[in-house]
Amino acid sequence: MLDTAFWGCMLEHRIFLGSKGSVLFDRLQRSHRRGCGHMAYEGKMDYNYQLKIINGMAVEPNTDVRIDCPFCFHGNTFTLKNIDGKIMWNCFYASCNAKGIISKEMSPEELKNFLNGTIKELSAKNKVQLENKIKWNVPNYFTSVHSDNRALNYVKKNNCFNAMQKGLAKIMYDPKQDRVVFLIKEQNKVVGAIGRAITSATYPKWFIYGKKSNPFICGNHREAVLVEDCASACAVSNVITGIALLGTSLSEEYIPYLKKYNRILVALDRDATIKAFDIANRCAILLNDVRVIILEDDLKYYDEDKIQEILK
Secondary structure, rough: OOHHHHHHHHOOOOOOOOOOOOOOHHHHHHHHHHHOOOOOOOOOOOOHHHHHHHHHHOOOOEEEEEEEOOOOOOOOOEEEEEEEEEEEEOOOOOOOOOOOEOOOOOOOHHHHHHHHOOOOOOOOOHHHHHHHHHOOOOOOOEEOOOHHHHHHHHHHHOHHHHHHHOOOOEEEEEEEEEEEEEEEEOOEEEEEEEEEEEOOOOOOEEEEEEEEOOOOOOOOOEEEEEEHHHHHHHOOOOOOOOEEEEOOOOOHHHHHHOOOOOOEEEEEEEEHHHHHHHHHHHHHHOOOOEEEEOOOOOHHHOOOOHHHHHHH
């Protein structure tokens, strides 16, 4: 851990990042090397320590810069952004593990707890628990899929339009990330969303907004089918309730949502046959009627009659 002198230097010479990205890192480094005696942070950094450093940097809105790393001090390896209220940082130097994100939607008390070190260790499980406490609201820049022809074409081409028209799915367009967005609801309240990139130029293909513990569910049937993506869940919703896995693995957090169904089908592509049976075995602990269906093609490419034939 860096000594307290470094933190004193950081507080004395706060780093101000303006909209043009001007950064007073030279003064910080000279002060640190002269007064603190360390060249760089060594070992694995505690996440709370990173938050203290970032919190002292007074990062202004719309900042997007690449600068010297305040942890390892290697030149031009550190990216720092404040986009839409989220402060994100990452060092690309191989031996530096500086990386993280702070959301403005975090309550003042949660942020205070972070910075005061109340959360001693931020394991993967703790991260998810914290993210799930943060209330997510639909951004005001989300628009109707009708506002973008490519978004509307995706919805129609992948057989989601019928579910959207019937109110079984709320689908929007994110113009900033260029994604078709499937809203996730719990007790009729939006708690998150899943965005699907419209083009291959947008990465990653799938992006999760808000809570990560809630699956995308489409349909009101007592029987459900586990499918790979949101579009397939929408495509089957007039026949059976569709639940999107976002891949070929069943998240532990999704399992409680499966208990209310009388029957569960697992419908994955042929190349995911082994994973399909693994998922079915886990579901069999919850209920007796579980069946695996191996697909030749994704369900979102079939019409309703063909879907009924496949899932019967």
